[in-house]
Amino acid sequence: MNLAVDLSIAAGLVVLAWRSLAGRDLFRGIVMYIVFGLLLAVTWARLGSPDLAMAEAAIGAGVTGALLMVAYWRLRRISPAEPADPSPRRSHLAAAVALLSTGVVAAIGLAAVGAIGPGGIAGRALVEALPATGLGNPITGVLVVFRNLDTVLEVAVLLAAYLAVRAVLGDRGETLAQPPPQVARLVGALVGVVAPLSVLVAVYLLRVGSYLPGGAFQAGAVLAACGVLLLLTGRLRATADAGPWVRGSLVVGTVVFGLFGVAMLAFGEPLLAIPGTWAVYLIETAMMVSIAVTLMLLFAGAAGLGGGRR
Amino acid sequence: MTAVELLATGMLVVGAAFYLAGTIGLLRFPDALSRLHALTKADNVGLLLVCAGLGLLSGNLREAALLLLIWLLALLAATISAHLIARRALADGVEVEMRERVPR
Amino acid sequence: MSLLLPALLLFLLANLFAGLWRVHRGPTAADRMLSALLIGSTSVAAVLVLAEWQQLPALRVASLLVVMLAAVISIAYAAIAQASAGSPGAPDAEAAER
Numbered sequence: 001m002n003l004a005v006d007l008s009i010a011a012g013l014v015v016l017a018w019r020s021l022a023g024r025d026l027f028r029g030i031v032m033y034i035v036f037g038l039l040l041a042v043t044w045a046r047l048g049s050p051d052l053a054m055a056e057a058a059i060g061a062g063v064t065g066a067l068l069m070v071a072y073w074r075l076r077r078i079s080p081a082e083p084a085d086p087s088p089r090r091s092h093l094a095a096a097v098a099l100l101s102t103g104v105v106a107a108i109g110l111a112a113v114g115a116i117g118p119g120g121i122a123g124r125a126l127v128e129a130l131p132a133t134g135l136g137n138p139i140t141g142v143l144v145v146f147r148n149l150d151t152v153l154e155v156a157v158l159l160a161a162y163l164a165v166r167a168v169l170g171d172r173g174e175t176l177a178q179p180p181p182q183v184a185r186l187v188g189a190l191v192g193v194v195a196p197l198s199v200l201v202a203v204y205l206l207r208v209g210s211y212l213p214g215g216a217f218q219a220g221a222v223l224a225a226c227g228v229l230l231l232l233t234g235r236l237r238a239t240a241d242a243g244p245w246v247r248g249s250l251v252v253g254t255v256v257f258g259l260f261g262v263a264m265l266a267f268g269e270p271l272l273a274i275p276g277t278w279a280v281y282l283i284e285t286a287m288m289v290s291i292a293v294t295l296m297l298l299f300a301g302a303a304g305l306g307g308g309r310r
Numbered sequence: 311m312t313a314v315e316l317l318a319t320g321m322l323v324v325g326a327a328f329y330l331a332g333t334i335g336l337l338r339f340p341d342a343l344s345r346l347h348a349l350t351k352a353d354n355v356g357l358l359l360v361c362a363g364l365g366l367l368s369g370n371l372r373e374a375a376l377l378l379l380i381w382l383l384a385l386l387a388a389t390i391s392a393h394l395i396a397r398r399a400l401a402d403g404v405e406v407e408m409r410e411r412v413p414r
Numbered sequence: 415m416s417l418l419l420p421a422l423l424l425f426l427l428a429n430l431f432a433g434l435w436r437v438h439r440g441p442t443a444a445d446r447m448l449s450a451l452l453i454g455s456t457s458v459a460a461v462l463v464l465a466e467w468q469q470l471p472a473l474r475v476a477s478l479l480v481v482m483l484a485a486v487i488s489i490a491y492a493a494i495a496q497a498s499a500g501s502p503g504a505p506d507a508e509a510a511e512r
Contacts, residue, residue, distance in 0.1 A: 001420040008427045012434075019438065031437050031446045034487060038457040039430070041480065045464040050472035053461065057476050061454070062483035066490035073494035179493035182394075187489060190390045193383075194482055201478065213472035218479075225483045232489050319418055326425050329456065333429045336436050336452055342444040345436075349448060353455045360422075360459045364466050376474050377462065383481045384458060391451050391488035398495045399444035 009046060012039050030072055034065040050213035051139050054205070055221055059295075062225020066232065067299050074177055074301075134277035136211030143215065144283060145274050152261065152272070155253040155287055158294045162250055166303055173240045176301030181234025181308070191233050198226035206288055210277065216284035220291025227296035230308070238302030246293060246304045253290025257283050318366035325359030328352045342399040350392045357384050419467040426460045447491050454484040 016036040020029045037060025044053035126138060126146060135141045143151045169175070202219040209215030230236040242250075260279055261272035274280060296305065335348025361381045365374035433456065436449040458477045465473035 001417060001424070005420055005424050005427070008424065008431075012427065012431060016434070019434075027443055028437065028440065028446060031450050032434075034450055035434065035437065035453050038453055038480070041476065042427075042457055042460050042464070045461045045470075045473050045476060046468075048468055048470060050470055050476055053473060053476040054479055057479040058483060061480050062486050065487040069487070069490040069494050073498060076498065179490075179497045182489050182493050182496075184394075186390050186393050190386060190485055190489075193386060194485070197383075197482060201475075201482070205475075213475070222479060222483075225486060229483075229486050229489065232486065232493055322418065322422055325459075326422055329426065329429050329459070332452065333432045336433060336449060342442055342448065345445065346448045349452050353452060357455060357459055360462065364462055367466055373471060373474065376478070380458065380462070380474065380478050380481055383478070384455060387481055387485040387488075388451065388455065390485050392448070394488050394492040395444050395447050395451070398447075398492055399442065402442065402444070402495075 006046065009039065009043055013043065026075075027072060030068045033068065034060070037061065037064060051137075051215065051218065054213065054218045058218060058221035058225050063221065063228055063295055063299060066228050070179055070299070073179060077177060133274070133280075134210075135280065137209060137213065137215070139213070140209050140215050140280070140284075143217075144280050148257070148261070148272050148274070151287075152254065152257045155257060155290055158291060159250060159254055162294050162297055165298060165301065169240075169301070169303060175238040175240050175303070178238055178300070179232070182232055183234055187233055191229060191235060194229060195226055195235075198222050198229075202226075202288065202292075206281075206284055209284060210280060216287040217291060219284075220288040221295070223288065223292035224295035224299075227292060227305075228299050231296065231300055231305075233308075235308040236296075237306045237308045238300035239304040239306040240302065242304035243306070246297070249289050249293040250297075251290070253287040256286035314366055314369070318363040321359045321363035321366070325356045325363060328356030328359065332356060343396055346392050346396055346399070350388045354385055354388055357381055419463055423460055423463045423467065426456050426463065430456045430460070443491070443495065447488060450487065451484075454480065454487075458484075 013036070016032055016039060020032040020036055023029060037056060041053050041056040041060060044050075044056055126142065129146070130136075130138055130141050133141055133145050135145070202222040205214035205219040205222065206216065207214075209219070227236065231238065260274065260283060264273045264275065265271055269275075274283070293305075297303070329352065332349045332352030335352060336345050339345045339348055358381055361377040365377045368374060368377075430453050433449045433452045437446050437453075440446055458481050461473050461477045461480065465471060465477070
């Protein structure tokens with residue numbers, strides 16, 4: 001029975017990935033991709049990884065789905081759909097590459113299945129070192145303390161992505177085209193329930209992330225999805241200029257994390273040593289803010305945010 | 311099997327049956343509006359029974375309360391989603407079987 | 415008893431894949447979106463079953479996230495469909511032109 005469940009999920013993922021990309025109907029592909037994200041969240045749940053399932057749920061359901069929809073609309077505004085092409089020519093190179101990729105993935109999978117051993121050196125060292133940090137969640141431990149160089153750079157990459165959007169928008173002082181805000185009363189009811197609840201859940205995830213599944217990424221993704229909701233319903237507006245709050249929020253994650261890392265050098269500690277659990281909370285809060293604001297701006301295709309009509 | 315487990319099993323099975331009904335409606339009904347109608351009603355009740363069954367199995371009041379919250383939010387999300395999708399479907403001129411009964 | 419939860423999960427997955435057929439078939443964008451709605455609800459149920467089966471309470475929070483944010487996709491769809499009703503940008507236009 002377990003095998004049947006796992007095989008179904010695996011087959012479903014492959015089929016969804018295929019259907020997202022194949023076929024000529026772009027909108028259908030987008031819906032397939034959204035479903036793929038949902039099934040991926042189920043996959044992480046099946047693999048016993050609540051942190052990943054939460055992140056996938058927040059980003060896949062909230063942010064990416066809406067982003068693709070709006071991107072599709074903007075694309076069609078620029079280049080209306082052309083009359084149907086005949087089926088794309090079959091490429092022998094494509095088939096060969098597909099077979100090769102499948103072979104590589106299968107080989108890696110088989111090797112991984114065969115190689116499951118007792119935890120490994122890094123894992124054991126992590127388990128031993130974790131209590132000293134005051135954290136109970138090993139994932140948070142790795143992200144913020146043990147391998148935090150990766151995390152600092154990841155937050156910096158988000159900032160770089162925002163700068164890339166700014167570069168594309170240029171100095172024209174405009175945002176990308178925005179779809180009309182949805183202001184129906186029922187939608188307002190949803191916003192009234194979901195927005196405060198999102199903030200509550202985000203703070204909860206941030207707080208418990210040190211000892212339960214959760215953390216800055218999940219919290220930031222939830223806030224970003226809430227922000228997407230506010231943008232779509234007119235409570236927030238995309239603006240062509242970034243105000244001081246927006247600018248501050250964008251950089252606070254990288255800056256706080258980097259400052260901690262460098263400051264510890266002055267005390268004789270190694271680079272990016274974290275002085276205590278209080279530092280973890282501070283860093284994670286800063287990261288959450290940056291992640292949320294950056295994702296919201298990437299969705300809106302704008303330089304900044306402003307108050308909406310209501 | 312205790313009485314609680316028996317009750318929970320019953321709820322889960324009936325909930326699954328409701329999900330099946332919703333899926334059949336999705337696949338077999340003739341147009342978007344009737345599919346939407348079948349889907350949202352059946353799925354909401356199905357989710358209620360699944361949540362109730364799982365809540366019983368968990369044996370923990372806090373978890374059961376979380377399940378209740380999840381169901382209520384699902385209700386809210388399904389209501390608004392169905393409303394929005396139906397509005398678009400009507401605006402796009404979906405053929406309605408009993409058109410004269412649909413309030414404009 | 416130990417077989418109930420995985421069997422239920424398998425059943426929910428089967429429903430999910432059945433919904434995929436409607437996404438594929440359409441014929442309208444509304445059909446695809448309402449199938450996505452079904453699949454979202456089924457995923458929530460599936461993750462909740464997994465939470466109980468694998469004894470991972472944190473997965474219920476993951477379900478909460480899905481259900482809290484699923485309506486955002488419908489709102490995005492309504493926004494772009496409203497903006498492009500009848501024009502080439504409409505999600506149905508591609509299907510209609512074929």
